Amino acid sequence: MLILHSFWLSLATYRVRIALDLKGVVFEERAHDLSKGEQNSPEFRKLNPAGAVPALEGGTRQPLTQSLAILEWLEDTYPTPPLLPPDAEGRAIVRSLFLLTAADTHPLVVPRVQAQLVKQFGSNDAAGRAWAAHWFREGLVAYEAQLAPGATRCHGEALSIADLALASHLIGVARFGVDLAEFPKIAAVGESLFAIPAFAAAHPRLQLGAPVESRV
Amino acid sequence: MLILHSFWLSLATYRVRIALDLKGVVFEERAHDLSKGEQNSPEFRKLNPAGAVPALEGGTRQPLTQSLAILEWLEDTYPTPPLLPPDAEGRAIVRSLFLLTAADTHPLVVPRVQAQLVKQFGSNDAAGRAWAAHWFREGLVAYEAQLAPGATRCHGEALSIADLALASHLIGVARFGVDLAEFPKIAAVGESLFAIPAFAAAHPRLQLGAPVESRV
Known part of the structure; x- marks a missing residue:
């Protein structure tokens, strides 16, 4: 198991x-x-x-x-089902979209980084949230430029690991109050993704250990 | 081309x-x-x-x-030659070692992050270097725990993308003055890697655009 x-x-x-x-x-x-x-x-x-x-x-x-x-x-x-495209270029694109969150955004806002901002720069809760919001917003700019108009997935028609990454990015976006208004392609893909049962059921606020009043 | x-x-x-x-x-x-x-x-x-x-x-x-x-x-x-192991577990290990640098360390110290530290927290050159040194050191702790005693490569006997990542990590370690003394397994792998012509010739200080007096 x-x-x-x-x-x-x-x-x-x-x-x-x-x-x-x-x-x-x-x-x-x-x-x-x-x-x-x-x-x-x-x-x-x-x-x-x-x-x-x-x-x-x-x-x-x-x-x-x-x-x-x-x-x-x-x-x-x-x-x-596969979560990577069948062609090498498609796989590269999907992996690079994944890394927009998993390398270029998320590692900047995790608890150990927030703790170091407090320790080294005297950051506080508001500054830590502003820091996180800044990076989630930067990630949105890069995603929006790479999604196709009218898309319901990050790449082509099939679900891929890029969609898992964008969905996780959007949870951070919501948590830190970043406005999605400027990012219509992302908003459309996000809406389509969160309608999928696996994406909805895996949401952090529904997991083991989440506080009942969680509103992430 | x-x-x-x-x-x-x-x-x-x-x-x-x-x-x-x-x-x-x-x-x-x-x-x-x-x-x-x-x-x-x-x-x-x-x-x-x-x-x-x-x-x-x-x-x-x-x-x-x-x-x-x-x-x-x-x-x-x-x-x-392959830079990923033939087995799925080996590939996972090598990719996770790669991401210790490429996701958990390097994105924290790049120019755009340094610029945001200046803007949001009034960081300066010394604070930016201390920030970078902290994260390169954290990465070393995680690498050291995962390398085999006596190893000359990050995983097994063959070169892999994990070795590319560790070599890049070590360039950051040197640039920001992090002491390698506590990390003997990393030091041994690093010595072996930088003896390989492709690793030595690709060194940042030898590249197009590097200042002649570069001492990275």
Whole structure:
């Protein structure tokens, strides 16, 4: 049985949770409260020395980490339905869209970065939220320029890992109050994605450990 | 003919340059001075709406961006020598090591982030360097925990994209004065990597646009 180590608010875990669901993979979720620093325990560091979720245990000799590496492994191991295009250029485009969030946005706003902003620059809650909002907005600009007019998916007609990434990006956008008005192509794709049961059911606010009053 | 759009200091471009060289792919390099904001010109934004290097033009209908997406495309298109392991678990491990730098470290220290630290928190040169050094050091901790004792490569015996990432990480480590003394496994792998001609020749300080007195 696969075990997905998670934190309810984690956007990276959200991406993996959707893929597991779309591919019909049975898994068990184990929640770690990153807001309480549980990722710094020696047990957790044995699971992932980088102290981050998601980690996927049970399908490999050592636990897998990093959402993109996990998604590529899922693609290799459970190829149906595919979440990568059949052609090399399509795969490159989809991976680069994925990395707009997973490399260029999300790593800038995670708790360890917010903590370092407090420590080094005296950031506070409002400044941390403004910082996060800035980067989510920058990501939107780059996504909007790369989506096709009238699209309901990030690339072509089929769902891909780029859609998982955009959906996770949009959760950050909502959480930090970024206005989508200037980004009509993204808004249209987002609306279409969140209508898919796997995307809706995997939403952070519905996960193990999320506060009942959660409004992310 | 492939065209690699680059900036001499770019660690992400460094990773791609090594792979092109290892795979014997003929390419031409076109330098853009990111320190002068050339990535913000309308022409450059047409190439990459995210305003970042590397971008690889000429092998696909649209230019490819993001070092990992480009490397996967190179792997698909020029499979010899392989830079990904033959097994799914190996590929996942190598990709997750790659992302320790390409997602969890490098995006935190690039010029656009440094500029935002100045704008939002009044950062200066010394604070920006301390910020970068902190994240390169965090990355070292995570790498060191995942390398095998006595290793000369990040994963197994063969070169992989993880080695490209670690080499780029080590260039950042040197540039920001992070002490490697606590990281003997990384130091050993690094020494072995920089002895490889493709790694040495691709070094940022030797590239088009680098100042003669460059000591990165």
